[in-house]
Amino acid sequence: MDLRLDGKVALITGASRGIGAAMAAEFVAAGAKVMISSRKEAALVETALAIESRFGESVGDAQVAVFEANAGNPEAAEACVSATIERFGRLDILVNNAATNPYMGKMIEIDLPRLDKTYDVNLRGAFVWAQQAWKQSMAEHGGNIINISSIGGLSVETSIGHYNVTKAALLHLTRSLAKELAPGVRVNALCPGLVKTDMARALWESGEDAISQMIPLHRLGEPEDIAHAALFLASDASSWITGTCIVVDGGMLL
Template identity: 35%
Template sequence: MFNAKDGELGMSENELEGKVALVTGGSRGIGRAICHRLASDGAKVAVNYQNNKDAADATRSDIQALGSEGVTVQADVGKPEEVSRMVRETESSLGPIDFLVTNAGVAEIEPPSEMDFQSFKRMMEVNVDGTYLPLIEVGKGMRSRGFGRIVCIASIAGLRPRASQAAYGVSKAAVIALARNVAEGWAPAVRINSIAPGLIETDMIQVMTEEQRNAIAEATPMKRLGQPEEIAELAAFLLSERASFTTGQCYIASGGRVTLP
């Protein structure tokens, strides 16, 4: 943390050691990479999943292999009663939650004229409600204890217009706005930031053809797609005291595809 006397940013060797982290959608892709990254720094990690218990169990085994404590907790993060239970189970197993990463999400890439209303509602439920509900529920304890760090995983779709991503873009823009607005009211004890990744190589992009993926990589200044571990590195930084003067910000990790003034 910042040492006002010396004017330097000091780092403890294992500053995440013993901290408790809850990662929603933690069994696969970016969420799994974040679980691995936090566990490697000694954090105890709760892996939230909705349906894929095998993937969640595998992530928990990875956490334990890294020498940390891990648990799995099933919940649909778009449903208030399940989120409340998820938080209770996590804190019963690991202790009060210090870090929250809201990563669970769904993506349906269709023009709004072709998307039925139920699909639209489900995307909002998972992406928006699924960020809001854990943030508010976990935030109660963080605020009462006077400490908390939250990272919300959004997308560059929330920052740049694409006709085929209208509904998805709206949901991710809401995540960015939610993090910014809540951060202002909860500072200084609780810091909240969001990350807007570009296209990341996870199983979510397998619906795209190789030609489509290559075209996006070529259109990216870095000339490649991102890796989950790169987003995990940024998330770990934002949760740490290296980012002690940062809250309410959206960090773009898109290989240069999105630049804002």
Template identity: 45%
Template sequence: MDLSSVFSLEGKVALITGASKGIGFSIAEIFAAAGAKVVISSRKQDALDGMAEKLRSKGYVGSGIACNVGNMDELPALVEKTVALYGTIDILVNNAATNPVFGPVHETSLEAFDKIMNVNVKAAFELCRLCYPHLRKSSGASVINISSIGGISPEHGLGIYSVSKAALISLTKVFAKEWGDSKIRVNAICPGLIQTKFSEALWTNEKIMSMIMKQLAIKRAGTSEEIGAMALFLASSASSYTTGGVFTADGGFTI
């Protein structure tokens, strides 16, 4: 067996949201290294331009397209521009997420609730719908939703964020079941504590880290590259019989 071909994304086009840094960019870089043409998206075009140039400087094929995924009106243009650039979409990674609140769930405002659900769930749903006509034409279509261990068991102080990530897991399973006949695989990754800007408030707090370390089998924070490697498995033919799966990458936190 030629393992290089099993994990190859040669000829594939991948659209990745929330990808100007952290987990999203690591996924984009690993996909590009595996041969994919990648479109990275986030809210700010200048940040994307710099990161896309970083990809191209390594000989990869990549472009940045700005989009606020919390605004449903911007999503069609993101898909249209991606197809205009590279002709199709084979892989969709719904990674963009937000969490503007930390504290008791009853103190979460309706405005914050709506923002969290729009970015973390509704955008993923709508992008799946918009990408469907292109995904169904692909010989190896894959959708990867980046959920969280909070979607499996609610995290302290992250109530509605956890609710949104649980909804994303359910959404993953619904699409996986309904899109099987279209040969589109849909899976979810649930990261634990990953050392990114998004989780900085956690891994820079010694008290919180001490508590977390007691619950980990692998006693360290994870890296965004480790999530990217799992995403490569789910995007490639290595996982050709895998759909509706929920994969934890959490150092054993949920054991």
């Protein structure tokens, strides 16, 4: 089946690099217009130019726009959703991808500012961006929300405990919203395993070969591995799927 997003508009948070940037490139290649968002405009512009120069000509009028927004800031969420609709005329797909770098260490010792920041971006953020997408467009026109969780939301890894608590809660938010917003809006999640991005660098850089041997498919994930699954969830090929999560981890959870 051809996975196309022609005529669709997507908004992706945390998309200046890593998994978010790979999803943006994949969506543009599939024919979508994409708003990419993160906290630093310069990085967003660089990413947008790279995507346009890679896919721009081959996909005709596909475009990428940028909007600087902290995913933990509700006013920024409202402004970014509004800017997306103003720029492209609609909003079909919201990807809640932004997350804070995990606090490494025993969860029981985490200080309240770090606990609050992780919660505000990873969980409350996804909730608020979904609310804005619903309020400003999806309640009337329907849509598709994809939340980027983690296999940490399905298992227990004590070194990044609080981050994983937010990722587990994000899965329940996904299920609850899916039931509440059906049939007009589908809501699903992706649970990546260990992917070679900046966020996870401390977990993989020093021991990539050894970690790869512990993964059934013998390699770490690339951002494109997650982007391919996101394209499936964003496309009509998954039109009978809502309220679930797809694990993309090379078999790591096994």
